[in-house]
Amino acid sequence: MTDLSAEELVELDDLQAAYKATLEEWIAAIRTEEALVSVSPHSVAEVDQWEKAHFDEDAARNKVRAAKEAYENALRQKFFGF
Structure with a gap:
């Protein structure tokens, strides 16, 4: 495993947090x-509301x-350079 710089870790953490946030939005949309x-x-x-929710x-x-x-x-x- 490649050692990551603090900047790279922050970037990955931000991308992971954005992914998690969009998952929560999707879950809420499904529940609606x-x-x-x-x-x-x-x-x-x-x-009409149901179709919009879809x-x-x-x-x-x-x-x-x-x-x-x-x-x-x-x-x-x-991790893999591509």
């Missing part, structure tokens, strides 16, 4: 969608993927 889909019967307004969940998932990729890329660069 779940709560809306659990309501019965649906009104038109509730269906799109919000999808956007949150995409943010997680991007944050994960950034963190993984930084780890690969630091």
